[in-house]
Amino acid sequence: MTEATDDRSEPSDSPCDVDCYCQLNGLMDLLSRRYAMQLICVVGAIGPARYGEIEDTFESVSSSTLSSRLDDLVDAGYLSREQYAEIPPRVEYDLTDAGEELCRRLQPLLEWAADRDV
Amino acid sequence: MTEATDDRSEPSDSPCDVDCYCQLNGLMDLLSRRYAMQLICVVGAIGPARYGEIEDTFESVSSSTLSSRLDDLVDAGYLSREQYAEIPPRVEYDLTDAGEELCRRLQPLLEWAADRDV
């Protein structure tokens, strides 16, 4: 109740206040998968990150789940995946531009969640 | 298993950077359920909201899913539920203080998602 000067008179520059939040098919479904949001922020925090680094960061995640979540995020264009022709193999994940923007918007949520959850 | 040995070759310029985002059990699991984030923002947008109003706002959500999601959010303390002894029944949902804070932090994400998804 800080600033309700807006009334509900529907200013024309806000074409979608409520209606928008309900049709979010792709992105919200993606973010609703397990570890998706944390993953974005973790990769954002440790920069180009190898698979093993990411796996170690989470305490309890199976490799199959982590792998498919990474694939999801790469497919959706929020993470980039660079594979080097080395043995043992090396793969680095990093945020794309869209991923960085997403990370920025996720940050306040996760910070608050971290404070609140512990 | 070694524990709490900070021999990572990382600069300690981040107080609570990576480790925090991975232990988020409760809240992130809750928000990862379908429609949970949208629900918070919708209730925040239309104020005290009746069940039917919420249902109408979403185009495709089954009543069972909506009902359990509302229960989840009420149990977690982000929504309040007020039931009136009338026929036909009337129930109103609203954000609690924690819910409002959550909504505030969800806002930038959902706005961006709405722009991007359409």
Add this chain to the structure above:
DNA sequence: CTCCGTTACTTCGGACTCGACAGTACAAGT
């Protein structure tokens, strides 16, 4: 007295998702 309309939920069965564990490919080191 019987049927209908309204509202806020349940119930049910199928679909999807997750985690544990094991296995793969490849080369360098011992």
Add this chain to the structure above:
DNA sequence: ACTTGTACTGTCGAGTCCGAAGTAACGGAG
């Protein structure tokens, strides 16, 4: 020859989620 290290992939069973249809309650219409 055998172990080590990395980044996965496969399989299976358990758990979770979702949507369509049904339920309960009462006032009002006929």
